[in-house]
Amino acid sequence: MAKNEEALFPLADHFATPYQQVESSKLGMWLFLATEILLFGGLFTAYSVYAYAHPGVFKEAHRYLDVTLGMTNTIVLLFSSLTVVLAIHAAQKDKIKWVVFNLGLTIVCAAAFLVVKYFEYAHKFHAGLLPGRYFTNATISNPDQAHIFFGIYFLMTGLHGIHVVIGIGLLTWILLRAIKGDFGSQYYLPIEISGLYWHLVDVIWIFLFPLLYLIR
Amino acid sequence: MKNLNELLQMVIPKGWLFSTLPMGISDHASEVDTLYWFLIITCLILFLLVVIPLIIISIKYRRKTPLQRAISQIDHNFWMESLWTFLPFIYLTILFVWGFQQFLPIYIAPTGAKELRVVGQKWQWSVDYVDEEINVAGVGATIAVPVGQPIKLVMSSQDVIHSFYIPNLRLKQDVVPGKYTTMSFRADREGEYPILCAEYCGDLHSQMLAKLKVLPAEGYASWVNEMKSADQEMPLLELGTKLSEKLGCLACHSTDGTAKLAPSFKGIYGKKEEFSGGGSAIINDDYIRQHILEPQKTTAKGYPPIMPSFQGRVTERGISALIAFIKSLAE
Amino acid sequence: MSFRHMVLGPKPHIQSVALYWIVFFALVSLTLLTVYLSHYDFGAWSVLVTLIIAGTKALLVMGFFMHLFFDNKFYALVASTSLIFLSIFILSSVLDFDSRSYVDEQDANFRLRDEKVYQRSLNPENLPFRPGLSEPDKALLIDIGPGEH
């Protein structure tokens, strides 16, 4: 895996030049990211409407979320974003060991994020802070709307969590290809594409964290 | 402008082709009709503006020989294109303002409007008269209002979305569970007019009908009295027959043994009924009473659990009357 | 335009590692700042402050990590188009809720429920109108009530 000047660009035969292929793929990915933004957008709309309709309830309910854990997760995700971009940088400089190292670190961070999420979810399950009919918490003062907050909380973080899991799969595949020696300064498009996806997962969390944990 | 509709009806021969709207029975309706006719005429003109040139051009410039070429390759004309880009703005602005002016008053009830509270449920309307303290409900229920009196409807639904639609008033408003919607009107012409449900609500959506009866003041007063006293004087069996229709029981329960959406009343009294969740019970007075008030506790095997609760909608005497009615159908 | 340029495109902008680290530390500082600020109540401004900080963070990630600042500007257009449509969606929906009471206060009940209407004993019979029809729903209403606990 050391010598990667030979990692040639695998040009698909309907493209004329590598540049055309890179640009098309990146454009395709950005369009896909736009759809992701709007997919989450539905949940952000639901959040805004109910936060607007029941401001008091949402303020109270958000106190049941652990800010420290949320903040830890934010920083973990930010760091994983950094390592992805460092992996791309290493590929551009043909430093394949660093590519592998950084991608590995990203996957570890993603896994750590899920572990923290698991503890948070476990706490919610334990305390009965669950969506809809499963809501059984007795301490909250207005359970009639509070369950909507936790419904939205689980939907948003759940959908985000699914994206994290998909991201782990994607990055593992890229990692294996990097170990195989597929990438070099000529060809690092797949790292860049999956990097874009991973950054978007981060960007969405950047909004989820304050909206769910901090709004008062 | 208000009488444009009437003017048109004088000019255009009264035939089925031209009476495209049902008879309007309020000022609002005739205003809407004016706008509707304005739209018909202007849109007809616009349609002809497209279609007549289209036909003339198609005939005049049709290809006569297989290799005939176009006479000209003209591909733009700034003034023409600007014309049909900007001219529509004026027309559309008129329509918007006109439509909005008529739209807003539907939701602003004049002071002193009589308040009627409407509840939609599958598949009937129930209307409470707040001042008169009476309730009318059931499939095909008659909802009476005094002529010329502003009415405010405060509406909600207890299951799915319905829509309260009175074609003759040109009014329609969705009835939404979990919130109240309002609508106000004043009917100016006596008579009976249909009320329909316009939002799809299930199997019997098209049967969810009622009648709007516009009565003169004294006629209305006597109607109210009749409604108040009717139930007290009637013998039980007669009242039960009436209630079974009024409350909509017969929409699902037949009286002749055929299975509709629920078991038939015929011969059910005294029988043992199996429930869908397991268990069974003898259909007796107690069971019928409980089932009218809390229908969701048990559902007959093979039928959907769709019966609404009649808690608060039927008096004790009413329940006794219904029991008498069902008993009368026992074999 | 050289042949190499046509085939491989313009040389990719390779940013320095230091820049990425600086951006990362800026992101962490903003995270700490927003958590710190959440302890203070700015009233109606709280949401705005939080969103501005989150927006800045998102901009940093998209601009530097996702290379929007250096790459083809059309990608930025794609991203911002989706955000514009999203904000139209959110704002219209919220405006609908906000303005339901403008014409008729009856229409405001969706908001009023928060404070008044829902101060009921969670007995379905006491709902503002008649109880829900289908059996699971009714069970639910009892399920989530405080009376159970």
Place this chain on the structure above:
Amino acid sequence: MTIYENKPSYLNEQKGLTSWLFTLDHKRIGIMYLASIFFFFIVGGIFALLLRTELLTPGKTFLEAKSYNQFFTLHGTIMVFLVIIPGIPASLGNFVLPLQLGAKDVAFPRLNLMSYYIYVFGSLLAVFSIFLGAIDTGWTFYAPYSLQTQEKVVMMVTAAFILGFSSIFTGINFISTIHKLRAPGMNWFKMPLFVWGIYATSIIQVMATPVLGITLALIVVERLIKIGIFDPTLGGDPILFQHFFWFYSHPAVYIMILPGMAIISELITTFSQKKIFGYRLIAFSSIAIAIISFLVWGHHMFVSGQSALIGMIFSALTFLVAIPSGIKVFNWVATLYKGSISFATPMLYALSFLFLFTIGGLTGVFLAVLSVDVHLHDTYFVVAHFHYVMVGGTFMAFLGGVYYWWPKMFGKMYDERIGQLGAWLVFLGFNLTFFVQFYLGSQGMPRRYYNYLQQFQTLHVISTMGAYLLGLGFLVVLINWIHALFYGKVAPANPFHATTLEWTHASSPPIAHNFVRQPIVTEEPYCYGDEPHHIHGLAHKGA
């Protein structure tokens, strides 16, 4: 189809079923879409005929109310999600777009094949759910009805969710293709207008469909675990569902009509042998429609209980859509002026489109006016209006487009006389079916009614007879196509003397890689020039 063996083409380059099922060729994928879409069109059409038959008499004719409700739901769901939304972009768009751009394929051929299989999977799931117990919610899945009804809503909703992804991937593919794979020399204003239309469509597909995805996902979650976002018994708001649903489904209406308009632009100019009138205005109006389509969804909700203020805003914005639509119609008519107008079958459909879409568009103005819409909302007027736009508009264009590109797709000519007969039958049958419904709606006949007042029966009978005639017309079209497939005359490379690349630079049918040599574009599309194009054009080299 032995004829092809002499000449290499994408149809005979590889043989066997697997060469089709695993093909990455945009042309073959387009053909597979076309076949699937027309299959589902027939299924949806059968439901439509059953519905019209039931409506012959008030009350029960031969269906129970429940079956009637299930059938109109299936008719709507199949026609919307399985036929018209994928319709033109996925079939003709896939086939024609790369050819018109002078590209070898779409940007992501594997994604293209994947989106076809997603479509097939979603469609089969939808059809499968019919056998498990058909849903009766209407194609709009309005909450809370869809949350309470006992039927297999979850499965059908999941199917629509999956179909959404097929649509998204097609959109992503087309935008990337149009941006990055244009032939050398083809700048934005040298693209054919079909490409502009598909581009505008793809914008909507990419930007709106995800919201449908999350809406349907929320319906599933709401049904399974009762989460209280749309369910009023848990404090949710059913009107919010309508916002969610129409935020997608109104733009989706333009996903349906924009490709139709795109085809008409091609047909009008080719069959009048005249340069399109106001190229830029038509191109920009497509983009304008795409953008405005995101601002007007609330006009489906004027009486739903949304606020009067937002109703007013949406009404005002809705009128804006009329302007680009009007521009297109006027420009098409102006294109015909001083042309050499042929009345070949595709052109008959284009002229039907102009006629019917004008009616559909103008009746749309009625529905944008607030107070008039209060009366007409959810009546047969609306049914007639959207059938005029969707069938009279989109589907006429679709049929015209299939006829137009038929020689290119299969290398065979269709029978002109049967083609014209079919076009007339469809046109007459369509008007007979739906024009009376405007009258029914104005009279106050609500839609989705199983039962109706006696006084409406005459009109319902007329409408049903029209539906049979329409069905007959579609049958004639289908027979003509099957006939052409087996017995059609061999088509020349450019039978209609068109000027876009698929006609001038590719043979009929094209070879697997589309062009023998990479076309290089030097002039604007639709240059019919001093000489008729077929005399000195490049067509003969391709053929």
